[in-house]
Amino acid sequence: MRRGCVVSDVHVDDLLPAYALGAAMEDERARVEAHIATCDACRSELDELQSDAALLGQSWVSEPPPHLRGLVLDGIAGEVAQRHHATARQESDERPTPLRSLPRRAARRSRRPRRTFAMPALAAACLLLAVATVVQSIQVSQLREQVDAESQATADGGTTVDSPILADSTLPIPTSGALDSASAQLAVAGEERRVLVVENVPQPPAGKAWQAWAIDAAGEKISLGTLARRSPVAVITLPPALAGSVDAIAITLEQAGGSDQPTTPPLAYGSASV
Amino acid sequence: MRIADQANDVALLAAVAEGDQAALASLYDRHGGLAYGLAMRIVGEPELGEEVVQEAFLKVWRRAGSFDPDRASVVTWLVTITRNCAIDSLRREKSQPLARSVPLVRTDGSEVAMSGGEPDDPRSDGASLARDPADVVAVHERARRIRAAVDRLPPAQRTAIQLAYFGGLSHSEIAGTLGEPVGTVKTRIFHGMRKLRDLLDEAGVRGV
Numbered sequence: 103m104r105r106g107c108v109v110s111d112v113h114v115d116d117l118l119p120a121y122a123l124g125a126a127m128e129d130e131r132a133r134v135e136a137h138i139a140t141c142d143a144c145r146s147e148l149d150e151l152q153s154d155a156a157l158l159g160q161s162w163v164s165e166p167p168p169h170l171r172g173l174v175l176d177g178i179a180g181e182v183a184q185r186h187h188a189t190a191r192q193e194s195d196e197r198p199t200p201l202r203s204l205p206r207r208a209a210r211r212s213r214r215p216r217r218t219f220a221m222p223a224l225a226a227a228c229l230l231l232a233v234a235t236v237v238q239s240i241q242v243s244q245l246r247e248q249v250d251a252e253s254q255a256t257a258d259g260g261t262t263v264d265s266p267i268l269a270d271s272t273l274p275i276p277t278s279g280a281l282d283s284a285s286a287q288l289a290v291a292g293e294e295r296r297v298l299v300v301e302n303v304p305q306p307p308a309g310k311a312w313q314a315w316a317i318d319a320a321g322e323k324i325s326l327g328t329l330a331r332r333s334p335v336a337v338i339t340l341p342p343a344l345a346g347s348v349d350a351i352a353i354t355l356e357q358a359g360g361s362d363q364p365t366t367p368p369l370a371y372g373s374a375s376v
Numbered sequence: 377m378r379i380a381d382q383a384n385d386v387a388l389l390a391a392v393a394e395g396d397q398a399a400l401a402s403l404y405d406r407h408g409g410l411a412y413g414l415a416m417r418i419v420g421e422p423e424l425g426e427e428v429v430q431e432a433f434l435k436v437w438r439r440a441g442s443f444d445p446d447r448a449s450v451v452t453w454l455v456t457i458t459r460n461c462a463i464d465s466l467r468r469e470k471s472q473p474l475a476r477s478v479p480l481v482r483t484d485g486s487e488v489a490m491s492g493g494e495p496d497d498p499r500s501d502g503a504s505l506a507r508d509p510a511d512v513v514a515v516h517e518r519a520r521r522i523r524a525a526v527d528r529l530p531p532a533q534r535t536a537i538q539l540a541y542f543g544g545l546s547h548s549e550i551a552g553t554l555g556e557p558v559g560t561v562k563t564r565i566f567h568g569m570r571k572l573r574d575l576l577d578e579a580g581v582r583g584v
Contacts, residue, residue, distance in 0.1 A: 161522040
């Protein structure tokens with residue numbers, strides 16, 4: 103029995119190392135967990151063992167591919183946006199006041215490679231709310247509180263400024279085929295602001311990714327980046343220069359990591375001209 | 377892990393718990409190499425490895441508020457989350473018995489090179505992550521010392537421990553894989569972890 107272990111009728115000493123490695127079987131795990139709930143000595147020993155096991159996990163370091171950073175951050179932003187959307191829907195059911203303004207984010211170029219257009223949580227929250235106003239309404243003051251509470255640095259270091267812009271309208275981007283269950287809209291706010299919002303995105307097949315495109319008047323297809331693999335919500339801001347000249351939006355299924363040009367027919371396609 | 381690093385990580389994780397996405401990005405920049413390296417070690421394929429890292433950091437995001445700095449370092453916590461995500465992925469993807477699909481160790485304890493070959497040259501690392509080159513080298517050097525310590529384990533103990541940790545096998549599954557009694561496997565893991573602690577201490581990587 104371990105020195106300091108006060109629970110003398112349950113012997114788990116020999117199970118602690120296996121538990122720390124993840125090798126304990128279900129009944130053994132239950133015994134260990136029951137024991138450490140009341141035995142500090144064994145719980146400390148288990149913490150030490152888990153720290154040792156975690157050193158095993160640090161024995162192989164491999165630099166991830168550059169695009170993985172964007173995917174990781176997209177996933178987080180998508181989750182935040184989805185949570186805000188759910189909150190907004192809930193609030194709008196209670197307070198039917200029209201929304202008229204949104205804070206404008208200071209124009210500041212991200213220095214990250216533009217493989218994906220990761221949407222900072224704040225802007226994502228605001229634009230999803232803009233979409234929601236087409237069918238529902240949200241009280242302005244509550245939105246401002248949310249904005250103030252979140253006016254810390256966003257994912258790429260940008261900050262918000264207080265001048266409001268109008269969320270004028272949204273354009274539907276019809277979906278089909280494998281994207282049939284998803285819904286896509288292009289939120290339009292002033293001349294320079296276009297945000298693509300896609301909801302209920304199905305997980306793409308292994309090795310593939312959904313990729314969004316802006317198509318200009320000359321028919322050129324400019325990548326807007328790939329959608330995060332496991333996120334059911336995607337929010338992509340078009341660069342201001344593109345926002346004014348985009349003619350149509352499309353989404354195609356490409357290889358994971360994206361393609362330079364679309365290689366498959368679009369499964370979402372809609373006009374972007376106001 | 378230097379004291380200053382752990383303090384930084386704790387502060388970053390506290391910020392993540394408050395919803396700070398930039399703090400999460402910083403944690404990824406600091407430890408993404410560890411997470412991806414471990415994920416690849418377990419699942420062996422880049423696409424699965426990437427998914428594992430995404431899932432792991434999503435869990436970090438969701439669970440940041442429950443981290444207890446008195447019980448573990450942030451790195452231990454992140455590595456444990458990543459390892460568990462990777463084992464889950466491995467179980468989902470396997471179409472063969474686990475031990476055969478995991479090219480980690482031969483039954484004599486000698487290690488098979490993981491898919492992708494040797495670990496990355498530290499001089500070429502860091503390009504994709506915003507890190508101080510000195511930090512990149514330090515992390516690789518530490519990994520090398522850990523591997524060297526593990527290599528000094530008696531082969532039978534090393535095999536059992538690696539099958540458990542990197543293969544996600546239980547006592548009985550390891551026993552089945554190696555054709556040995558469960559009791560023998562339990563003993564090897566018990567003594568192996570004790571021995572590993574001593575070797576890691578000697579290598580100067582525990583509690584650093």
